Amino acid sequence: MCKQVERFDVAIVGARCAGSPLAALLARRGLRVCLLDGARFPSETLSTHVIQPCGVAALRRLGVLDSLLAAGAVPLTRFTLVAEHARIDADLEHEAEAFGAPGLCVRRVTLDELLVRAAASAGAEVRTGEKVRNLVGKNGRVEGVETARGTLRAPLVVGADGRRSTVAALVGAPEYHVAPPGRLFAWAYFEGVSDREPRLRLGRLGDLAFLASPTDAGLYMAGVCPSLKDRASFLAERERRFAQGLCHWPELHGVLAGATRVGSIRVMASWHGYFRAAAGPGWALLGDAGHFKDPTPAQGISDALRQAERLADAVEAGLGGGAAIDAQLARWWRWRDQDAYEMHWFASDLGAAGRPGPLHVQVIRDLASDDNAAEKMLRVLNHELRPSELFTPRRLGRALARTIRQRPGEIPELASELRSAIRSELGRRRARRSRRAGFSVALNGGQSPQTGRPELSASGRRGGPRPRPPRPSV
Incomplete structure (x- = not known):
């Protein structure tokens, strides 16, 4: 039985906080978009939960902010940063007005489902529970994806599928400006917290770092971040070590007094910071698929939303022809690196062990x-x-x-x-x-990520040489 071949303008792999906003933006501009994700929604993923005001402003422009607030997301109007005995306390009411939006702390099980719905409402073809197995292409250009259902042809494939991106592996996108991890991140949700002050707390006391904030559905999120050298011992006794960590910051311990933990302790113990080549002939990498930084300053969701807006503009301007889209993607890649470079290293220093x-x-x-x-x-x-x-x-x-x-x-x-x-x-x-x-605007660099039916697997192994995307400007 022959598998079907379908045609779209853009195929987006990954439907969370990068892929779904891009799908919605492109569909609203009249492009035929297919959005795929191996997961089904609602579902969890590892995240700091915090969205900076610039990201919340993007959510407002996307039309989902009211739904997030209705789900119980709390506008964060106070901020505390602690480093040993040094402390910054700030009232964010004025800043929220100046920034055009407040910060938010939202569980991804809530945020991502609303974003997927927004993409579908905008007219994108949304297919959850459908994994991409391979890429297809011709003459060095990616021209679509393969799934169990068949082949989706599209002049642009966007990988928005996170740190372990299938698309990044299949095109062989190299990493640069790699930053080693300093800490593991462990967090949990609590109910019955009497202190519902809309305050985001970041702290470093001794060898521990902390992140805490009220989140949606009446819950409170609290995170403990030990140095990575303690990874084995923490994971071996995560219940005890997590509880001890919460007690290490008396202020946070007081906030959680009398509260009950809901669900398990989530842990991100294996990660590193990086930039990846963000574009090539017929492909682009968005959000964590293309760049991941230390989570300490809570930038990932906001970065994904801002990148999606910029990429939507580039795609709309460039889909008139292959050369045009390549040039637009190169400019977008340059912007992404310039936008993220300093914050990347600032985050690494802030989250150092x-x-x-x-x-x-x-x-x-x-x-x-x-x-x-x-x-x-x-x-x-x-x-x-x-x-x-x-x-x-x-x-x-x-x-x-x-x-x-x-x-x-x-x-x-x-x-x-x-x-x-x-x-x-x-x-x-x-x-x-x-x-x-080493920067070059010639995106293919004389190499072919795919030729005809590509010899690529989901693991990124291939029969021919690795593609060599150009180096960016930073």
């Missing part, structure tokens, strides 16, 4: 005493300000001088912190220069 160093703590103290600086910190998290525009050499120099003057006993630890920071910065600059030197 171990206790925060004396310079880190002093910088937080200085920010806490400067109202404008606290607002700038929130603007950094909202992608309105680059980290380097807040953590300037002058600000870091003042913090260094204060640490030496006020706490001379910490000078040996401070020296170690500085040596590590300098080594990291020099390595990052060398890597960035190397990427810039």
Whole structure:
């Protein structure tokens, strides 16, 4: 029996917070879109749950914000950042007005289902429970996907299928600016929390980091993040170690007093930060499929939503012909890397293993005493300000001088912190220069990710050579 062949303008693999928004945006512009995901919805996935105001604004433009609020998502109007004895507390009411939206903390079981519905309502063909087995193409260009049902032909295939992206594996998208993991992330939901203050809490105390916030359906999400060196022992006794971790921050322990945990402890213990080549002939990678950073500053959902909006513009402008779409995808890739580069390393530093160093703590103290600086910190998290525009050499120099003057006993630890920071910065600059030197707008680079019926499997193994997408500009 012959399998059917169907034709679309765009095939999107992955229907969560990157793929579904893109599908909705493209379908509303009159494109024929097929959205596929091996999962069925509602279903969970690993996530920090937090959506920055820039991401919430994208949800409003998409038309799903009211549904999220109706599901019990709490607008976050207060913010706390703790590093040892340094503390920033901020009221976000004014910032929410300035940003055009508040931050939110939403379970993915809620968010993703609403996004899938939005894609279907916009006119996209949504197929859940349908896995992509392979890609099809001709003359070096991806031209569709294969599933158990048959072949879907499309001049553009977008992989929005997360860190373990099938599409990224099949096209052989290389990684660069790789950042090693510092921590594992463990979280759970609680009901009966008496303190329903709409406050997002981020903390680093000793060797533990924390993330906590009210979320939808009347639940509270609390996360404990030990250094990765403790992975084996934490996983062996996760119930006990998680409970101990919550007690380590007295403020969070007080918030959860009398509350009851709902469900199991979720853990993300295996990950690393990276950029992947974001585009090639007939394909693109969106969201975590193309870039993943340390989850500590809670950027992933917002990044996916903003990237989807930009990619929708590029696709609409470029689908008139192969050369046009290649050029549009190259520009979008360049924007993505420039947009994410500094935040990528800022996230890696913020989520580093171990206790925060004396310079880190002093910088937080200085920010806490400067109202404008606290607002700038929130603007950094909202992608309105680059980290380097807040953590300037002058600000870091003042913090260094204060640490030496006020706490001379910490000078040996401070020296170690500085040596590590300098080594990291020099390595990052060398890597960035190397990427810039290798950038090319010619997306196929003379290589063929697929020829005819591609010799590719879901594992990414192939009979021929790996494709070599171009290097980006950062």
